[in-house]
Amino acid sequence: MTARSTAGPAIRVQGLEKSYGKLEVLRGVDFDVAPGTVFALLGSNGSGKTTTVRILATLLKPDAGTAAVNGFDVATQPASVRESFSVTGQFAAVDDILSGRENLLLAGQAAPPRRPGHEGGRPARPLLADRRGRAESVRVFG
Template sequence: MTDDASIHVAGLEKAFGRTAVLRGVDLDVTAGTVYALLGPNGAGKTTMVRILSTLIPPDAGRAKVAGFDVVREADRVRGAISLTGQYAAVDELLTGEENLVMMGRLGGLGRAGARTRAHELLDRFGLGGAARRRVATYSGGMRRRLDLAAGLVTRPTVLFLDEPTTGLDPRSRQEMWAAVTELTREGVTVLLTTQYLEEADRLADRIAVIDGGRVVAEGTPDELKRGAPGECVELRFATEDDYRQAAAVLAGAGVHPAPEELLLTVDADGSVGQIKSLLDRLDRHDAVIDRLVLRKPTLDDVFLTLTGHQTQPEEIHR
């Protein structure tokens, strides 16, 4: 365990009946960072979060959160964390203010302290104008922001976010991303599970790819993408004649045609020399390129390489 690790997991195992869900997982999460868990359905992501938040015990291995053992010091772990699930867990019959005041009182704050903290969080998450409206009148994005605010009433040092933007529109998703980024600036550690690769790429300082109950890759988004194939040059043409000419010239050079789009995708190593060679060949045969794009590997390419299939929302929901 490193000195700056806010979450430490070593040899974690968990089975339900004869089904092994976690098979010796190791990971460390640095304090004040966002760490994303990605993996296909049944990979063990949600089970990991449930263990780390003390909802279920591990069968083997050990885990510490905020310096406390999740089994021997479960009460102290609970005092340091907050868990926000896939769906907003707020009372629709109460107002936004009443929800947060209630959470503050349950968390041990006095009446005045709970109300002060509620107003602070409502303003912070852009809900001040709706503080006295019933949550039943809130949009989906407003409910998720209120849910996140509720989890912060007692000032946790570690925040577990399980699919925090599921079902949100793009604008609401951007608002949630901004809120998470701001939390890490304040020193909060965030463990994130998500079905959106863009979300992990945008938010995570480090990512663990879990498959079959094991961590099959771990690193920064850029490190993971550098280790995956998928770099290519996309050549788009304005006319069908130019497209056909280029396809003939580049035949056998790792070309993937898309005639309906007048697009040729060429496997690439990303070097200037290779791109120059392609352009020279096309120029000699008067094939005019309308647009050239060098496409780097994406996290989807990482998934395809490591797990053998594309990521789909329904596949990485848990």
């Protein structure tokens, strides 16, 4: 893994653009997120929120502009970007069962270890089984 950058914003987006044919989804999006902050990306349906997150997660390539996560450029350092953060969905199948904290723990535990030999926390299935005995209704992805 490339050394993590500690200078600058945790997320920097400058002039981000993305189109699908003639449909312009992102037009010059700019924002910075300071390290250690909670950031909400809000907008109406079709405003480009999901497209922006997919670019930040290296799942899509922007047509123009730049984006960096923890100092790593999403276009030129995608592996380092993916190693430095995680994304979890808004609507998980267990939203009604788990708290926000438990959903984050589940997402973190379902991801592969970031360091060889690192076990992380408890496996997801026992975490879910501890919660109201409803593990049978939950699929663990991985």
